[in-house]
Amino acid sequence: MNVQMADWPDRLFATFKRADIRQVGYVPDAGHARLIERCRADADIRDVVLTSEEEGVALAAGAWLGGERCALLMQSSGVGNCVNMFSLARTCRFPLMMLVTMRGEWEEFNPWQQPMGGIVEPLLKLCEAEVFRATMPDEVEGIAERAVQLAFGDERIVAVLLSQQLIGKKVWVK
Amino acid sequence: MTGALERRAAMAMLLAERGADLLVVPGLGSTTWDLAALGDDERNFYLWGAMGGAAMIGLGLALAQPKRRVAVITGDGEMLMGMGSLATIGIQRPRNLAVIVFDNGVYGETGMQPSHTQSGVDLVGVARGCGFGACLDVRDEAGLAELARRLKSFDDTLFARVAIAADEPPRVLPLRDGVALKERFRAALGVKA
Numbered sequence: 520m521n522v523q524m525a526d527w528p529d530r531l532f533a534t535f536k537r538a539d540i541r542q543v544g545y546v547p548d549a550g551h552a553r554l555i556e557r558c559r560a561d562a563d564i565r566d567v568v569l570t571s572e573e574e575g576v577a578l579a580a581g582a583w584l585g586g587e588r589c590a591l592l593m594q595s596s597g598v599g600n601c602v603n604m605f606s607l608a609r610t611c612r613f614p615l616m617m618l619v620t621m622r623g624e625w626e627e628f629n630p631w632q633q634p635m636g637g638i639v640e641p642l643l644k645l646c647e648a649e650v651f652r653a654t655m656p657d658e659v660e661g662i663a664e665r666a667v668q669l670a671f672g673d674e675r676i677v678a679v680l681l682s683q684q685l686i687g688k689k690v691w692v693k
Numbered sequence: 694m695t696g697a698l699e700r701r702a703a704m705a706m707l708l709a710e711r712g713a714d715l716l717v718v719p720g721l722g723s724t725t726w727d728l729a730a731l732g733d734d735e736r737n738f739y740l741w742g743a744m745g746g747a748a749m750i751g752l753g754l755a756l757a758q759p760k761r762r763v764a765v766i767t768g769d770g771e772m773l774m775g776m777g778s779l780a781t782i783g784i785q786r787p788r789n790l791a792v793i794v795f796d797n798g799v800y801g802e803t804g805m806q807p808s809h810t811q812s813g814v815d816l817v818g819v820a821r822g823c824g825f826g827a828c829l830d831v832r833d834e835a836g837l838a839e840l841a842r843r844l845k846s847f848d849d850t851l852f853a854r855v856a857i858a859a860d861e862p863p864r865v866l867p868l869r870d871g872v873a874l875k876e877r878f879r880a881a882l883g884v885k886a
Contacts, residue, residue, distance in 0.1 A: 568781070577748075577750045581718075581749065581752060582753035584879060585756070604743060604745070612875070613875065
């Protein structure tokens with residue numbers, strides 16, 4: 520399955536390590552499965568499974584108050600769950616680095632994913648986030664490095680959208 | 694059931710002998726005013742918004758600062774909005790995080806409309822079910838004294854519901870510049886980027 524074979528999740532993990540990310544908040548997600556697995560296996564990263572993505576926005580703020588860097592992994596539907604909590608990051612200029620796996624676009628089979636997936640980008644921009652999109656495996660790491668700099672150096676909200684074309688369409692296993 | 698404890702007196706009692714290592718995150722609204730009424734402190738991160746986020750800010754902070762204790766002191770309405778975070782905290786189970794809910798059964802900031810706890814939702818039961826190490830239901834001065842004592846020495850994730858009266862003391866407003874609150878908090882801890 521291409522989700523398991525692709526190496527861009529390992530490159531994202533390498534970026535996390537170089538950036539000294541110490542907390543990773545996530546809601547379980549197929550597209551992020553490999554990266555979540557790497558984070559969970561790392562003794563220096565605290566993996567925090569969330570019940571809803573907005574919890575992660577507050578987690579990241581608390582981590583920064585305590586001197587640690589936190590990254591959030593979510594699916595595009597999770598962006599909508601975060602919107603009011605983004606006000607915490609916006610008002611206080613907390614660094615917020617999000618890696619968002621996209622649904623509702625390339626070869627999406629589930630029409631219920633489209634309404635949220637289709638507004639992720641404009642919604643994030645309304646929330647004053649810097650938004651990047653990665654479609655090709657080779658560009659993922661460079662974009663992530665830029666996102667780290669913007670988030671933690673400039674104390675900004677940054678989202679890296681990992682397009683559905685990159686991740687591959689969801690495969691249903693019976 | 695709401696209680697008889699007066700909220701400002703309760704906050705004062707909990708933090709009367711605040712140790713140098715205790716960091717406090719109040720929830721938006723009344724608990725922020727209660728904390729500010731004790732006098733300003735750089736180790737307070739006052740919330741003026743982010744409803745439902747107080748406990749999770751506490752979690753991120755507690756994980757980042759394992760040698761300090763963190764007390765989230767919030768209201769029942771704020772806690773209800775972030776109830777999933779009790780599950781998230783329960784499985785992380787940081788030894789240095791206390792979540793304390795001042796429960797008056799009403800949404801004080803919006804006109805005293807009843808909250809779910811007034812109709813029987815039991816936050817202590819929720820915390821217990823989520824795996825918190827110790828779960829206290831504080832209904833009187835003796836219970837408050839016990840909680841104050843524990844705040845200085847707790848060594849497992851602590852939850853406490855404090856049954857306070859539904860009154861509305863005069864507001865004491867702290868600094869509301871979020872960037873300034875963040876920067877001075879981090880400076881007080883001596884942390885770097």
